[in-house]
Amino acid sequence: MTIDGQSVTVPPGTLIVEAAKNVGVEIPVFCYHHKLDPVGACRLCLVDIAPGPPRPQTACTTPVAPNMVIKTQSAMAVQARAEILEFELVNHPLDCPVCDKGGECPLQDFTFRHGYPTSRIDGPRLHFKKPIPLSANIALDRERCVLCYRCTRYYDEIAWEQELTTGQRGVQSFITSQFDQPLTSIFSGNIIDLCPVGALTSRVWRFESRPWDMTQTGSVCSKCAVGCSVTLWQRRGQLVRVTSRENDDIDEGWICDRGRFDYTDVNDPKRLRVPVVKGAGSTWNTAIDALAAGIKGKGPKLGISLPQDLTNEEAFLFRRLLDGPLKGAKVKMHGRTALPEPDPNQLLIKEIDDARVIVVVASDTEKDVPVVNLRIKKAVSKRGAQLIVVHPDGVDLDRNPHTVHVRNAAGSAAAEVEKLASHELLKSPGGPVAILFGDGHGSEDAADLAAACAELASKVGGKVMPLYRATNERGALDAGVAGWDKLDGVQALLSWGPPPTAGIPSSVKFLATWDHLQRPDHSRAAVVLPATTFAEQQGSYTNLEGRVQFLRPPIPVAEPLKESWEVLTELAVALGLELGYTGIFAVQRDAAQTLPGLADLAEPPSPTPVPTPVLIGPAHP
């Protein structure tokens, strides 16, 4: 087939909009989105198709056919699109100067490239009350909305939520939350990225900056073990926005609200920046010496609480301390599940797509591994996979009326999994089976459950995926530091990151903390070290499927803050262990050689380049 004279070869079933991308022809779209089912609602993608009736047709709903001749620049097609854009502006408030979308707005760009150069719109415009808070995080401006229904379709198709809908009809139609109640889904923020205009904006970021006044850096989310790709937006040394960055191996362009909105602590004016010893600001040397003195030679009387987002590099350095001067210390990692080390041939996130049956055991995936939960939903609703859940309570995946939910007594998941081999759906699944299991937040014997799942997988032809929760639990396991010890009874405690979930044991006589914020639980610390955050730090995480991904800090580490590898190296010296690292690359090379699980650290890939905007010349009618 040809598009504007260029011949294109694409697989059968490809939609014309997608085929056009292959040859750099822009067909503007509002309602079409490559991750949502096409609806043909906005009518912006009209093109001229031969053979066919003498009227424009929607490129977003029409699959290509052999020898089709598509013209996007015929008089008929150009005019049809210009008219749709004019319609979109008839009631638009044109408040672009104060709109957060201004500068990255398809409505502006398409009007520039495909619209009429002059305006005929002189009548009064329709008005709505605005903005409307849809939740604490999201504001809705109904006047700017072009009713593409991306947001409501996403809620329906991807998130399986019923909270967002359309009210009224005709020109009075508006997007609204169900019964005007605040949105509660933890996947709500994706509608901001999806919205092609400034109708849905982040209340966390609203009126912070213009898009062109920020720099963007492709990084990885630090909030859980899924490891979604994100873009971090920086302006004047502050992290001002987090958006999704499509990575089809992991997140397919979705992130959860934790990843999107939970970043303002980075900019907290009360951030710790100077080391403190006994209540007074000090130098790094003094503080590290004081810390070393407090924890040295304590053996099992020393407790160490690790943050969930410890990087692989930190884990490796910490392992060296544990092997040496801190031998015997009790270690407890935040958010650590009871799950054992994974099977090397474990299931990958993208392989969930092809599963015919998905078994989810002892986990409410929405809370434990949010974006994996969306992948399961996709496999079920878009690819027809069957779903079996083993869990004592109701879970998010029960929203699918066909979910087979086996309600086990807490602690008996392994026994239920053993019985599943003869389940109707698993007798002849007709394709691969995906088995995902958590640890029931402590209610299940994780080792038994892992064994039962592995056994089931071998019987029915499938792979397993242990659902780790802590951001870098996999990396910490690989480095051998993912401790699960009780900290009761320790005399000295290094609380790295937030305080231990069980609180600071009363036995602790010497408390040292290493964190980016001052926390009430840490008030009696003798030594306080200021920490960097995911927005400043270099390093890597291993996600729950074993993929090593690198953080790319958008904000430089400003003195007196120090990078964590440096702090750990200096602490080692103070404890009598000479590590001799001069930079993070040296740490990474050494880690890669020493620990097989961290082999991927040997060659960090170059950072993802910032996308350059594709501007296709104006096509005014």
Add this chain to the structure above:
Amino acid sequence: MPELRGTVGGPVVTEWFGTQDLYKLDVYKQKGGYAALRKAMVDMKPVDITNEVKTSGLRGRGGAGFATGTKWGFINRDMPGPKYVVVNADESEPGTSKDRYIIENSPHMVLEGIMIAAYAVGANQAWVYIRGEYDEPYRMLTEAIAEARAAGYLGPKPMGIDFPLDIRLYRGHGAYICGEETALLESLEGKRAQPRSRPPFPAVKGAWGRPTLLNNVETLATVPWIVNHGGSEYAKRGTEKSPGTRLMSVSGNVKKPGVYEVELGQTFRHVIMELGGGPPDGRNVKVFWPGGSSAPVLPESMLDTHTDMEALAAARSMGGSGGVIVMDDSHCIIRAAHRLLKFYAHESCGKCTPCRVGGDWAVRTYERILANEGSQVELDILQRVSDALQNGRCLCGLGDSAGWVIDSTIRHFRSEYEDHALRHECNVGAVTALA
């Protein structure tokens, strides 16, 4: 000009209408009712039924006029899993009341047609989506279904054949768009009534994603007669390409408004002046809508246009729903167009951009003209909005209809538009102020 074969005469759908208590099962049976169902299920193969309908040349009476037999043939009878028949009884096209007339006179004829269709396409379940305001027709269909169940026509073994049949009623929610076939299906499924993008067509993916035959009440009510008398007998009426008869609802400025069964190919002069009794004394026909408000208007000078679909297409209009609305010369075309546009803007579902915004923009433009604030700018806006609503710009036919109202009234009454917009005067006289 196609030749009218109207020599056979005699009504088809209304043949038995007027019989006392025809709505009752035993009276309907006495007249010969359910013989067609017996013949279809006992003596014919499903494919023969479909072929008979193809031979008849029957075309859909809901609006689009699609060949009924061909539509039935699209459903793959052998596909495993449920299939449905959905009957469009939403009848909300302005000026149209023939489906109601059929149901109120002979509900069993509708049921019989549905059952034959269901058997032909292999559907065990049928739904009648009936306009919410139709209380009486709803009640009559409910009773008729109960009678048909009691008599075994609906149930596990109708006519002794192992083919379970059931018909259920679903009351609509009072929006015009619910009559559009895919919006109707959405509404039937309990969702917001908004049209779906086609393809896939309902025959492939209809109600609940299953193959679905969707027909209008009148279309199906014609089927028993075709099965009884044969498709070729039906095809002897009407014209070659638009065979048969159709029910025309004549309304507006006529002396005898009502529903008339008309052989296709008759002229509108016959329908309006003879059947409808013509305009009130002292008045002339100014304009008429030949197929419901959605069909482009025709002026008095085109009264001799024939009622078959080809003749109407040649006149740049359409047969639509068969509702003939007559307006006499005491009325202003701009006000009429404005009123209709208000209807279409109000009923726009809002899913697609041109109809959602364009209809409302046109209404506001008409209001400026009627408030004597018009100029050439307003005329240009109307013409361009009208162009931008038609020819595939919208997702469903509602938007096109809104465009046709503007387009056809401008085409036939340009000078009246210019009087209003450019000279700020209404030369119809009777009307001065904006309603």
